[in-house]
Amino acid sequence: MSVVARQGFKYSLIGYFGFLLGTISAIFIFPYDMEFYGKLRYIMPTAEMLLPIVVFGLSFSTVKFFHQTQKEGKHQNLLSLSFAGVLVNFIIFSLLFFAFFLLFPQFKTLQLWKMKMLILPLILIMSLSAVFNKYLTNFKRIVVPNIFENLFPKIANLGAFCLFFFLGVSEKGSYGFFLGMFILSLVGYFFYANKLEKIQPDFSTDYIKKDNLWKEILNYSFYGFLGNIGNYIAFRVDNFMIGEFLNFEENGVYSIILSILSFILIPQMGLFNISAPIINKTIAEGEFEELDRFHKKTSLTLFFLGAVLFSCILVGFPYLSNFIKNGEQLQQAEPVVWILGFAMLFDLATGFNGHIISLSKYYRFNIVVMLFLAITTISLNYLFLTKTQFGIIGIAMATAISLTLFNMIKIYFNYVKFKVFPLTIEMMYVFIICTLAITLAIMFPVTNSNLVNLLYKPAFVLIVIFGANHVMKIFPTEDYLNKKFFKSIFKF
Structure with missing residues (x-):
């Protein structure tokens, strides 16, 4: 080796x-x-x-x-x-x-x-x-x-x-x-x-x-x-502004929710290691049609896996918080989970937009949009903190808006320069299936045992999503549930 x-x-x-x-x-x-x-x-x-x-x-x-x-x-x-x-x-x-x-x-x-x-x-x-x-x-x-x-x-x-x-x-x-x-x-x-x-x-x-x-x-x-x-x-100002405008307790609650939501980003940790050389090669050789196909494939992979994890978090969060010390404070901040989670999911759906720009001759544009994200995030955070009573929910809304705008700008830029576009109709199918699974899981009866609720509701979500996917053939799970894939995520 x-x-x-x-x-x-x-x-x-x-x-x-x-x-x-x-x-x-x-x-x-x-x-x-x-x-x-x-x-x-x-x-x-x-x-x-x-x-x-x-x-x-x-x-x-x-x-x-x-x-x-x-x-x-x-x-x-x-x-x-x-x-x-x-x-x-x-x-x-x-x-x-x-x-x-x-x-x-x-x-x-x-x-x-x-x-x-x-x-x-x-x-x-x-x-x-x-x-x-x-x-x-x-x-x-x-x-x-x-x-x-x-x-x-x-x-x-x-x-x-x-x-x-x-x-x-x-x-x-x-x-x-x-x-x-x-x-x-x-x-x-x-x-x-x-x-x-x-x-x-x-x-x-x-x-x-x-x-x-x-x-x-x-x-x-x-x-x-x-x-x-x-x-x-852009990615540190939330904690700073919550500490300054609200209090440290709210900052702790917000940080814990972010840690829980970070599970959504797990698929991203390994996939970039696999994708970076391919992105670099296709750009260098001018194979933009191949780059578009690869972009759509990796974006669907990130979105599908992220959507599965997010669906499980949404239906399990109310019961998980019961096992956490001071969990009632997390329950009160549950809207933060929904707001930030959907923003993160859209971020995953846009795939490696930023990496495509970084690996191209237009790498300086990333600096421009990153500064835009920073300014927008600070401005919106200040607006929600001073003009509303939303607290950390307002911080979540500000972050979600700025992150979504940030990704939309990169989508547009990559489409104009490289004719690549990450979003596909398959993502809409995945979104509909996950929405249905979450809705049914929430409507299902709640037992007297938090542990049972924590296990059976996410399990039901998984059964619905993978069952529907097996029938509709939206995402090729068999390509990812094998030894070769799990070995590859540990390599550059």
Whole structure:
């Protein structure tokens, strides 16, 4: 087995394990104290949202210019200067941060200010880690960085929560453990990078001044920054705004619902690994008819599997919440499940729209639409939070609207440029069957046992969907329920 294959297999295993760890913790452990979990889910997304400002795309440049600098033995110079750039950016960012609150003291009521002594160090640590993370991919090593990037934050959340709630450690002590895990991951990055190739700091600027290489690096980093900040803001701003405008308890409830709904996205985790090389090849060779066929096929696969999982979640959620501590709070927020779930389902139905754009010569357009998504999400969130009394249901509506518009723009762009379209009539059949199955399951009598209800209603949904599919031959399930497919989702 090649290095890439081994790394891909291990990477996927860690990804699935991290997903399960995070989801199981969110369902069965974090609900014991929604408020403290809401605080944890405010801190990290807020730090991640501000992270791109400090990194400024320099992590991407360590990949883009690696081979060019390696030929001249200057890749360590590029790495050192990237770290220096991050440190300078962080100092400037921190000065502007404190200057803002000094000039506008009325904003000191924000949680961002109150938690600054935790959020600011976390931004610096994560920024330095981001540079290491990208740099290590040059050595075709993605497994250990994936442990630091995905597992350590989940352990930080879980450990801090358990220390606070189950062991009675103070909030400050629990936050200390939380931050300590990120420091430990940064130290791990350093030792692992040093093991692959001894790190030799070189802060000389002579090389990048030659032929104005620094301009190329800054230009590329700037595009990376624009795309990254749009992505981070769009998908992290919910937790930040709930924490600021509502309360941490609501943030905890919202985060737990997101964790439950993340089951819908499981099929996506493996399929992109399979699809990326095919998308890249068809675009490079100009085989757009083949790309359209493949796009429709993968989109139907994602939609069908996502619809099955979502249908089971919808009919089982009221009974699952009875097994969750403080589940009544989740039951009150059930509309969030429906609103966000349908938005995620449409996202799956559009397939790999974004990846098609990213792998084409129009990759810069992704930056534009990502910034559009970020601005739209922030604007709608603010509108629903300040002009309505919907609470987290309003946040869900804002996210669903902006995500749907985002996908519709990409559908239109890909149709104009490549004549590819992801939606098919088969999806409508799947939607009708799932709607029928959900309706019947909800109408069926409720027993006195929550466990029986939790098992038999989703089981009925599965029987109806797969039974109808077997008769109508909408989706070729036999192509996916075999050993070859399950092996392929663990490969790049």
